[in-house]
Amino acid sequence: MSLALSIRGRRGAFQLQVDATLQPEGVTVLFGASGAGKSSLLRMVAGLDPCEGTIRFADQLWRSSGLSSERKNDVDLAVWQRPIGMMFQQPTLFHHLTVQGNLNYVARRRRSPIGQVEQVIKQTGIAPLLSRRVDGLSGGESQRVALARALLGTPRLLLLDEPLSALGEEHKQGLLDLIALAAQTVPVLYVTHNMDELLRLADQVWLMEQGRVVAQGPVGQELSRLDSVLAQRADATALLAGEVGSYVREDHLQGIRVGSHTLWLPGLQRLTPGEPVRLRIAARDVSLCLSAPNDSSILNILPAQVVGLRDVGPGQCLVQLRLAGQCILARISGRSARQLSLFPGTDLYAQIKAVGLV
Structure with missing residues (x-):
């Protein structure tokens, strides 16, 4: 279930051009400084932001745009048509609902298999939170619920955009463990500029600079390569x-x-x-x-x-x-x-x- 990208996009004056292939299992960490285009790339993969080019996941074409005279042959699947689960820096939960209400709503929309809600609740350890309203949750609790929602509907790819950036250290480790557990069954594209998160999660890494993926490969290889930007860091x-x-x-x-x-x-x-x-x-x-x-x-x-x-x-x-x-x-x-x-x-x-x- 590899993800193959050959896309171009623009946000204001910022230009993004990426040719890369995500491995069909484990966690691929999209790593780079703030402003490198990591979140923009993730949103284009999800179908939230426009782009030109081709996005193919496994045997399904998500996006394909040709020359202007060939626009009638374009393919552009909507977000809901792409078999993805998404999680962002700030959890996008329905604050007027309880935790259970949030899960039930998403399960209905995504036509989750029978029993999957209970399975996800157990997997993420949120059973004690089910009756609570979302606006009463801590940051770590909210992100656990957001991860549970992302796992509903049996996604074939998880897109996680700096999901731990707003959390204190005391909440991060538990969520890292949960994400690593989820990655055993579904491939993950994970955006971060945090070295600890890269070291903890990454199987593969895409290094991004100024809207380009400048290197990609197994994490051990990219960390120890002398010409890698990771090796040039003081915390190499x-x-x-x-x-x-x-x-x-x-x-x-x-x-x-x-x-x-x-x-x-x-x-x-x-x-x-x-x-x-x-x-x-x-x-x-x-x-x-x-x-x-x-x-x-x-x-x-x-x-x-x-x-x-x-x-x-x-x-x-x-x-x-x-x-x-x-x-x-x-x-x-x-x-x-x-x-x-x-x-x-x-x-x-x-x-x-x-x-x-x-």
């Missing part, structure tokens, strides 16, 4: 895929296996052995040495190989490393890179100061 971070290993109770350390290596991170309780996990490793938390130290307080010291180097500002160097078949980054001084005589192919050891579960 790579992701490592691993699985839960052993737990050392007396030290409260959880092992995560990455290939044949184990990384250790603090853990007050043991995770499920064998469970797949993703680790986030900030480039600034990785230091390099040519031989393995025997007297370091750092627990995670792993063999790695230099893939490439790039200057990233006065006196700073970004080093791409291959570790257990995956790539991470190290941000070190240019002087350190010269003293270590680093070049592609150099074998060394990466000292990883801090590791976090995503």
Whole structure:
């Protein structure tokens, strides 16, 4: 159920032109600075804003516009004809209805299958809210209800436009978990400029600048690519895929296996052995040495190989490393890179100061 776009649009003086293909599963994060055109692109995909070109989802043509002499052959499905669920920065709920009333209304309009309302209520954990009026909900509660509404009608694609931007940190994690759960059954196109949300959710990423998708690919690849705008950021971070290993109770350390290596991170309780996990490793938390130290307080010291180097500002160097078949980054001084005589192919050891579960 891939989404293929080749569209052009304009909002005032701002021009958007996008050629991209969304993968048929998981979360594709549309990432970029404010004003890059992320929300405009999402609204064009939904059919809320006009555009020219072609939008195709799976075997269904949503939008197709030809030359002016061929307008009679244009295709432009209305919003309600596109099998999508939508969620925005501010929840678009009916304030004169209760939560249950909101769900019932949408279920009727979208002809939801029997039992789906109850299923969505359970999935999003909003049963305690059903009798409450929408205008009495907190921001986090409102967004849970908005997500429940978006899931009704069995959508084949979810379009989420910065749904967490108005929420405090205490409400974000629960919604991130719910969105990740929903993405197991329906592909998601998720707009954000928040790096934490990208790291938590993304399977694929589209990087957007000035109305263009300038790069697209698996999130691990785009995060660790030296010429990526993500790698140039001060908070550049790579992701490592691993699985839960052993737990050392007396030290409260959880092992995560990455290939044949184990990384250790603090853990007050043991995770499920064998469970797949993703680790986030900030480039600034990785230091390099040519031989393995025997007297370091750092627990995670792993063999790695230099893939490439790039200057990233006065006196700073970004080093791409291959570790257990995956790539991470190290941000070190240019002087350190010269003293270590680093070049592609150099074998060394990466000292990883801090590791976090995503």
